[in-house]
Amino acid sequence: MTTHETDTPAPTDQADGGALPKTFDPAGIEARWYAHWEETGLFRLERPDAKPFTIVNPPPNVTGSLHIGHALDNTLQDIMVRYERLRGKDALWVVGTDHAGIATQMLVERKLEAEGDKRTNHSREDFIAKVWEWKEESGGTITRQLRRLGCSMDWSREQFTMDPHFTQAVLKVFVDLHERGLIYRDKRLVNWDPKLKTAISDLEVETKDVAGGFWHFRYPLADGAVLADGRDYIEVATTRPETMLADMAVAVHPDDDRYASVVGKEIVLPITGRRIPIVADEHADPELGSGAVKITPGHDFNDFEVGKRAGFKPADMLNMLDGEGNVVQTADGRVPEEFIGLHRFRRDGTDGAREAVVQRMKADGFLIPHVTKDADGNETQHDAEPRTIATPYGDRGGVVIEPWLTDQWYVDAATLAKPAIEAVRSGAIEIVPKTWEKTYFNWMENIQPWCVSRQLWWGHRIPAWYDADGTPYVAMTEEEAQAKAGAGAVLTRDNDVLDTWFSSALWPFATLGWPEKTALLAKHYPNDLLISGFDILFFWDARMAMQGIEFMGKAPWKRLYLHGLVRAADGAKMSKSKGNVVDPLGLIDQYGADALRFFMAAMESQGRDVKMDEKRVEGYRNFATKLWNATRFCQANGIGASQTVAAPPATSAVNRWITGAVVAVQGELDRALGDLRFDAAANAIYHFVWDDFCDWYVELIKPAPGAEMDAETRAVAGWVLDQIFVMLHPFMPFITEELWHAQGERPYELIVAQWPRPDAAVDAEAKAEVEWLIALVGNLRAAKNELGIAPGARLDAYLAEPSAASRRAIERNAAAIERVARLLSVQFAPAPDGPAMQVGAGEDVFVIPLEGVIDIAAERARLEKAKAAAQKEADSLVKRLDNPKFVEKAKPEAVEKARADHAHHMAEAERLDAALARLG
Structure with a gap:
């Protein structure tokens, strides 16, 4: 076996093969072993000549705490790293945290507010210094929690996306992409958070259903124009009436005959008096409402595209709101003074721009009321039709997101996406499960420019300096920018920072030393595997693929495994508001990390979400206890640590059988882990340990009372137990390491042992x-x-x-x-x-x-009575399930329970019938 000598003795009372305690208590075992592994460098062995295996963890936010999704994600990664380490590879698991621009800045600002202070009381440099202070004091929570889970990461090279070397990589990528024409500055719509006063990504936007209204307005036609039906106005409807102050057009479908005569003509916009064109665009749906749509390109993503098609340049599109959501004067000066300064919505009991616009439109006769009738036919007029509206909110700011027209920095994602698309098509990147390929292609082939600037202080500051005319000069340093601008130019640094996803996209190669040509980079790039949740396929995975190919010439990893979400037991998504969030640390406290890890592996089936089931976690704690007790049995019968890698010679059928069973389960494990079928791998080792070894082999080799176990059986049993420890170790590292040492003195720890090489075959006869x-x-x-x-x-x-x-x-x-x-x-x-x-x-x-x-007669009577009862229950359930009203109207869970109960009673009746048949 591969050996790894350490100066520190194994941290267990059983290091020399002492008797195990009767009770398995994971807490003490886990703390001792993790500290020992880390202190002795066993997570990152010196194996310069070995084949590499490299994986990077999705860097959690430095502000974060371990949640159940992290537990799943990191458990799967650790299983693969420990497996490949046992197979003798130069295994590197890159670990680190993300600086999490918005989340971290918010957290530190809240800390200041609690102290009666605020960010704007400090200079940018002083505030950033306070963030670094917080990071040093409190930013390591999640990394400590990852250790509790048993993650065998290379902590000696822990990375942070704001480390100096990483910052240099980020700046170089920005400058190089700008020089290649792949980063540019543009005026476009962004998701603007008025609370945080920054652009945010789509990932940071969550949609909520909100009770709102649908207002209908008359927009009068200009210059005496009329529709085919004689009306001198076009009816439009909107859920955001306040935005009409910045309307620039009305769109109708090109094939809508109702409006064919007025396409190209103008409307005199109420309140502002602005003359706006009627344009033909397929965005307008003739079947929806009046078929006419008001177009506000400066405040709606769809309208922005319609506006561009209509010939409006982004620089000329009207903006009616400031960064806090208050009405400002538009560039054409058409907004009446009474609206200037109003907030977009009602707040603190005061009407906002929405209410003011509606009241003015109503007073001027441009509001078309919504009419309802009661049971007696009496009509009532309402200002708006009630509607439930899907509304975007900032997930951190907690306020409604405003599509806002600003100057931002953009990456030409469409160009970068092309080789990343080809990498998946060619097989250079294998996506597992393959079903995610369609989603990947659909998004990448329709990718939009990527807004990478954020209006924050914490983060990688954009390396651009502006002269008095606003011309940007992009460079690694201010000196280089000055040289580009000329000696006389007065330059000002861009205040914005880069989107967090921009820096984390460099994770697979910047963590290995890039742009320096390090030996680590040469050996470990491309990475072998990336494991991530499907929810960051676009925001992180795809962007890593784009940047990796662009700067390294190769895809960043050979395989991409996408796992599902961990859901509540009823299948609902976990959320704090629902109160169904499960704390993985609480489960570890109660059942041990090994039990939680095994649950995650056993339940991770490709393409499916994981349903949380605490009973299953408890069951895997029982599984650990079963192995503990089996090891105690072995100790009691003189079975200790094996001295051989290959299977010992065996003559008895039971020993030849168990040797072959080891060969078989190892093959199952290798195939399952090779295919990233974590559930299949976990189930294979589970059934071998519980069924073959604990239930049958141990039972079959028990010596008769007063007799001793023969030497062959002791040797085989000790060898099999060692193989179990090794094969189970990736899933349950703590208990297996403890039991490995409990069986006798070892020259090395289990974590660096050798994956089984039985040098044996399945004995068909045995x-x-x-x-x-x-x-x-x-x-x-x-x-x-x-x-x-x-x-x-x-x-x-x-x-x-x-x-x-x-x-x-x-x-x-x-x-x-x-x-x-x-x-x-x-x-x-x-x-x-x-x-x-x-x-x-x-x-x-x-x-x-x-x-x-x-008593045959009494037993027959008992069985017949029980069978009749079971059949009666089954028949009753059949009648209920055959009733269409029950199946259609009952709750789905009630129907499912009835079906399950029916199956149970039928099975019971069949079992009892078989028992009667046994009596003859």
């Missing part, structure tokens, strides 16, 4: 023999249970015409059959007359006399 024996025992136990026979009752069995295989199995395993199956004897002869039950094993059917064992 496998068949033991499986026959297991079938006999299992079926006999089930039959006893069905007939109410005590489990320990010792019975005689008859086999009149045994198959050759069963005869060999019985002769070779007579002691085990007597001890485990509780059969006093097996006679190769016909059974005596009288009541008996039949039990199958392979092709053979054993006859077991019941005379004197149970």
Whole structure:
């Protein structure tokens, strides 16, 4: 095996093979082992000649705390890193945190507010210094929590997206992209947060359904124009009446005959008196409302595109709001003074621009009321039609987002996306599950310019300086910018910082030393694998693909694994407002990190979300306890640490069988982890440990009372247990490391042991023999249970015409059959007359006399009564399920429960029927 000597002894009382405590207590074990692994450098071994395996973690916000999604994401990564480390690779898991521009600035500003202070009382430099102070004092919460989860990251090279070397990489990428014409400054609409006073990304916008209104207005036609029906106005409807102060057009569909005669003519906009054109554009839906749409290109994303198609330059589009959402004068000076300074909405009991516009339109006769009728036919007029409106909110500022026309820096994402699209099409990047490829292509092929500037102080300040005319000079330093502008130019630094996603897009190569040509970069780029949630496929994954190919010439990773969300037990999305958020640290406190990790792996099925189920977590804690107790059994029988990598020689069928089972499960694990089927891998090792080893192998090798276990079995059992520790380690690192050392003195820790190399094969004959024996025992136990026979009752069995295989199995395993199956004897002869039950094993059917064992008549009566009750319940449920009214009107969960109950009662009736058949 690969060895790794350490100067620090293994931190456990069982390091020399001492007896294990009766009770498995994960808390102490986890704290001791993690500290030992990290202190001795076992997460990042020196393996210069080994094949690399590289993975980078999605850097969590420096402000963050571990949530259940982090637990899933990092558990899956750690499984792969530990697996590849055990396979002898030069495994590197890059770890770090993101500076999280908006979140961090907000947090520090709130801290100042609590102290009676505010950001604007400080210079930019002083405020940033306070952010760094906070980061040093409080910014390591989530990294400490990742350690509790057992993440074997390379903490010696922990990265931060505001580290000096990372900042240099960010600035170089910006400057280089600008020089290549792929970054430019433009006036476009952005998601503007009036609370934070910055542009934000789509990811930071959440849509909420809000009760609102739909107002209908008359827009009078200019110069005596009329519609085909004689009206001298066009009716428009809007959910945002205040924006009409900046309307620049009305759009109608090119094929809408109602408006064909007025396309190209003008409207005199109420209140402002602005003359605006009627334009033909397919954005207008003839089937929706009047078919005419007011166009405010400076305050609506769709309208912005319509405006551009109509010939309006972004620089000429009207803006009617300031950065806080207050009405300002438009460039054409048409907004009446009474509206200037009003907030866009009502607040603090005071009407805003929305209410003022509606009242003015109503007073001037341009409001078309919404009319309702009561049961008696009486009409009532309302200013607006009630509507539920999907409204964008800033996820941090908590206020309605305003599409706002500003000058920002943009990346030409469409150009960068082309090679990233080809990388997936060619297979240079494999997306798992493959079903996400369609979503990836759809977004990348329709990608919009990426706004990368943010109006914050905390972050990577944009490396651009402006002269008196506003011309930007982009350079790495002010000196370089001055040289470009000329000696006489007076330059001012851009105040904005870069979007956090811009810097994190460089994560796969900037963390390895780029732009320096480091040995680490040469060996570990491209990375082997990226694991992330599907929700950041575009915001992070796709952008890494674009930047990696642009600056490194290769895709940043060979495989991209996208996992689902962790949802509440009922399938609902977790949220604080719903009160259904699960704290992973609480689960670790209660059940241990190993149990939570195993749950995450077992439930992670490609393409599906994970439903939280605390009972399953508890079940995996029981699984750990099962292995703990099995190891204690081994210790009690002189079974210790194995001294061999290959399987020890074995002659008995049970030892040859378990050796072959190790070979088989290792193959399953390798295939499953190779395919990133975490659920299949977890289930394979779970069933091998619980079923094959703990339930059957341990049971079959137990020596008779007063007897000692033979040397062969001790050697094989010790070897198998070692293989279990190694194979289970990626999933449950803490308990396996503890048990590894408890079995005897080791020259190295389990975390750096060697993945199994049994040098053995599945022995078909032994496998068949033991499986026959297991079938006999299992079926006999089930039959006893069905007939109410005590489990320990010792019975005689008859086999009149045994198959050759069963005869060999019985002769070779007579002691085990007597001890485990509780059969006093097996006679190769016909059974005596009288009541008996039949039990199958392979092709053979054993006859077991019941005379004197149970009261046959009473047992038959009990079974028939129970069967009738089960059948009655099943029949009742059938009637309910056959009733269309129940299926259609009942809650889905009630229908599902009825179906499940029916299946249960039918299965019970069938089981009881089989038990009756056993009685003959």
